[in-house]
Amino acid sequence: MVNLGTMALDEGGRIDFDRLRSDRRARVFAMMAEQGLDALILSRESNVRYATGAHRLWVAGTRPFGPGCVLVGETGAVHLMSTWDEGIPAEIPREHLFGMSWNPLILVERLQAIDGLASARRVGVDAMGPLWTQLLPLAAPEAAFVDGEGALRAVRMRKSADEVVCIRTAVAIAEASLSTAIDTIRPGVRERELAGAFAQRMTEFGLTAPAMQGVFCATDPDVGGRSSRLRRIPGDRAVDEGTLVAIAGGVLYAGYEGSVGRTQPCTGRGSRTVTHQQRELFERWSAVWTRIADVLHPGATGADLRAAYEASGEPLPGFPIALSVGVGVEAPIAGSKLGPEFDRQWTLGPGTVLEVQAYVAGVAGGYLGLETVLITDDGHEVLSTLTHGPLAS
Amino acid sequence: MSAAVVLPPHAIEIDTARMRRDRHAKLVDAMDQTGFDALVLGGTGNVNYAVGSTGMSSDVGRAFQEPTIAVVTRDGLHLFTPYPEGAPPELPADRIHDPLYPEFPEGVAALAGALRDVLGGGGITVGFDEMSAAAHALLPAAVPGLAVADASLALTPAKLYKTGDELECMRRAQYINEVAMYDVLEALRPGARQSDLSGILFRRIFELGAAANSIDPIWQVMPSAIADGPFTVHGDVAFPTNSTDRILREGETLFVDSGIVYEGYCSDFGRTWFTGERIPDAKERDRYSRWKDVIHRVLAITKPGTTGLELNRAAREGEDRKPWLDHFYLVHGLGTESAEMPFIGTDLGEEFDESIVLQPGMVMVLEPVIWDDGDGGYRSEDIVAVTDDGYRLLSSFPYVPFETGAVQW
Structure with missing residues (x-):
């Protein structure tokens, strides 16, 4: 350890x-x-x-x-x-x-x-x-x-063991910062305040610059596919009780990026009500993740990740589903607008580190989850370990 | 819902749609002057200026991999973005496109296709602010008849003069930055870490309505003598150096510098502070007083028609040592970049300074530094906008602990 x-x-x-x-x-x-x-x-x-x-x-x-x-x-x-x-x-x-x-x-x-x-x-x-x-x-x-x-x-794109430890450290700090942002969600909180909570917690670990300012956005009900796209730029919007809030953030440790993303319901003090429809969203997200995880091993290509996502029946989210990361982002290796042929050139190998993200939308809003993953000799290890919270339990 | 943004006293209304229209008109004028058919822009500050869109504020190592790219033509804009939700509301849907990835040959092919679609065939002159290595290698062949030009030739003259809307955006950005700094100053006690101060700043600027933090905030502990600080290649003071989890000690002198973004416009906050309750001694008061004298001499001639060289000479008048850092400047501009034209007092030389003639709408950050080697220094920054008959200040933070109230310049 x-x-x-x-x-x-x-x-x-x-x-x-x-x-x-x-x-x-x-x-x-x-x-x-x-x-x-x-x-x-x-x-x-x-x-x-x-x-x-x-x-x-x-x-x-x-x-x-x-x-x-x-x-x-x-x-x-x-x-x-x-x-x-x-x-x-x-x-x-x-x-x-x-x-x-x-x-x-x-x-x-x-x-x-x-x-x-x-x-x-x-x-x-x-x-x-x-x-x-x-x-x-x-x-x-x-x-x-x-x-x-x-x-x-x-x-x-080929990471040494030392580099992986830097990324693990960054992920641990990103998770702590994300937890604080999650704890800050309450009815009436503005999206940008969540960005501030994330950033301040990051500094408690001695870091002063993020990998990205982060996604801190209330999700909207998707009726007939009209709001299926995730808004990712936080604004002045105040979050309502019951809304699902998508949050993802990244920090830099010794230059290495570690990111994580989760979705949480906005609940009042003491209230932990999760609706059936919200749980269903997480289950759909989880199904996408399971399919992707099946192909996260050496020899798979970005095109395999894209195909796994699409095989789940969920539409691609409109942004890359996998980024190769290290000292910053190295390449969008799957799910970008450049298409499956572009994705096919990226072959996973031991030491590849990816940020993998999926987003599903429905009448209850949307669920964003982002994991940082290390490709190992015979499979993968999910470096992010933060709970998916009440929707997953 | 109540306004989420803290507003400075006597805030005037900003019409962001008018601001964007005015900027596009200025860019078209500049394109006419330079003979450019289009601009292709990927620089964050340039896209903010040309489009007024918002994207994810991120580390440079991420920003190039999910770029927002603007193509500016005489009849409008095309925005290629991973963040369509950040496009200005008046931009028609058919002008908002999928993102381009010019870091990759496949992305360059897509960029070439987009340029052919937007600009048509034939000989075209296009100003670029930067090119990826792949675009540099492949784009000219992929767009026959393309002449690559330097976009800054059109951007610089357009960005140099700010409209009333732009000035109010900058005043609000500065106000948010300054209000947040009161909380930071309160926390500046022995045992606070540099990173703690950054954390307080981050929390407050977002509460107050900032869109982004634009620079790793600087809380640099200054030595008394250059030789006691980091080695420098030019023998002058090292500044700015990175913030870390350094623990601040009683009485240390800090050069503070930070910047945030509001509606695409940058603030610039610079002050000299002490950790804890230290009362400045006579030498420190003298340096502050000399710093003020430099500002007074510069402001006394700040009006339309004055040249940069005249400001440079006024600042140096009677000084033994050039009153700014050798690798920087007496003056830099501010706008959608944290440092843009006009630059005065740089190593571009006196001829360059003389070519700068103040005009209404120019914004100048004055950042003189008084340094007495062996005894330390004083540095603060203030922002002025040139008006029809003089200037007005866009910054207002007090010079604690040297003064308790506001200074009437």
């Missing part, structure tokens, strides 16, 4: 973060060698964190391309854009830090100073911006800039 606490670091019974980072770095350099990449220039924060271990300032949402780090095959060096060394692992020497700048031409000069980049002939990038299409060649004049994202994603 792994102890998922955050203390007792001196006993050595915790995650070996030095080993975790050196494993990741070695895998990235091995990928570069396999793909014939002389250098890798990464912009996406999750890629940068994976490759370098740097914990830089968390900002919500997407942001434009910039050279966040540079890995050079010839020297084996990791160069990181950071003006200071706080949050930066010790294995990145100070002389391999380069400062941020508002002036792209100054950044180009800093890239030009990186040993081995100027002679690179094939450089992988994880994104590109219109301005950088013109500027990057100034730092690597001989290079072709190719898609490095696909190969890096494949590396990230």
Whole structure:
């Protein structure tokens, strides 16, 4: 049994973060060698964190391309854009830090100073911006800039044992935070207050940034298929007594995402009334989950997950039913609008970690459940262990 | 139902539909100037500006995998989103589409199909704010005649001047942020952890009606000397560094920084606080007073027609040390991004600062820093909107513990 606490670091019974980072770095350099990449220039924060271990300032949402780090095959060096060394692992020497700048031409000069980049002939990038299409060649004049994202994603999708412990820890914290949000549900509570309750509980574990702000939404009765789609953005809506509230949230521990989702009835103080129709919704959700769980094993593809969901007779929920996760989300591997052929390219293997979610709707509202799952050598382990509450009992 | 949002004093009504119409008209003007046929936008702040839709606020590692993408044309918008419930009410159903996944070759093919459907064939010039690696590799071949341009050439001039609706959104965002900070300040006692302060802030902003938290809140414990803080490549002060579960101790000096989102618009809160009940000493009062002097000198000439270089020089007048951080700026703009144009005092240089001419509707966050190495520093941020004949403040939080009441600038 792994102890998922955050203390007792001196006993050595915790995650070996030095080993975790050196494993990741070695895998990235091995990928570069396999793909014939002389250098890798990464912009996406999750890629940068994976490759370098740097914990830089968390900002919500997407942001434009910039050279966040540079890995050079010839020297084996990791160069990181950071003006200071706080949050930066010790294995990145100070002389391999380069400062941020508002002036792209100054950044180009800093890239030009990186040993081995100027002679690179094939450089992988994880994104590109219109301005950088013109500027990057100034730092690597001989290079072709190719898609490095696909190969890096494949590396990230295979988790080491240390990485899995990070995810287990994140899931445990997400469950605690979700429990607090559940306890906050009462008639008249506004959806956003539930988001605040979740976020504050998360900080009790020392974390200050979520994986996502989360779903905290009253579900509506689905009559004739008109409200079959789950609303996932919480708003000012006050929750009524008896309404089913769908909640899902995720946190980041050492950069790793752990998420969980449950649905609970809004009941008054002391009241625990659950209707037959609400229980029926959970049973339908449970039936979908059972079918999906049957195919959560090595060798199955995203298309198998989609087929299992559809075989339950429930419509797909309009969002992916399985996401591959690690340092952030890696790919929507099943149930996206890209279709079954897209899903078929993703084969589950030991060390794959998925967020699997299903949603069913009826006259009593809807039921959302989200589990984090580890694919093992011969099947799977559901990492989220939180009860489904009164609807399941 | 009572209003769920706390409103600042003398709140004026916001017409969000008018705000979105005005922004689209400005983008069309900017597209005319640049000769763009369309914009394809995936940046969260850019989509917020172009569409006014809401999506899931999330870590960047998730945001790119469930992106909201806007295609802006002269006759309107197309929104490709995993969150159709966040689309503005006036956007017709046939303009709200399934999400695109441009991180993947299959998603790029779908994006190419969408662009052909929306824009037709032939030579088209499209401004992009960013491209996935797959789109960079595959999109030009998938859309024959596509010329890829830099969307910021159209976005920047449009976003630079705010309408009355936009300014009121920003004032409300700032007000929510400031009201929440009173609770945080109350909790800033020895033994509080940085993460505890973040938790109080998160709970309050959502109670008060914020749509999202936009940045990991910063409660950085500042050293007296740069050499006692983190190593920096430029030799200046390291700021901002990450918050953790660090336990705060009596009397420590904190540089505080946070930002939230309301109707797509960002706040920016910056103050210098002490843990516990410490009374500032004479040197600390002097630094605060010098910080105020910088603000006074800048505000004295803040009106239409003044250049960024004039503000830069006014701020530095009589100062031995440049009164802001070397990797940052004296001024940054604010809007649907937490830092956008105008930037003044950056390493873009004096010529760049001189090219900035203040005009009504520009919003500036002033963030001077007074640093006496060996003895510490003072930093606060205030937000001003340039008006027809001067400026007005969008921030109002008191400068505790240096002043007890509001400061009349």
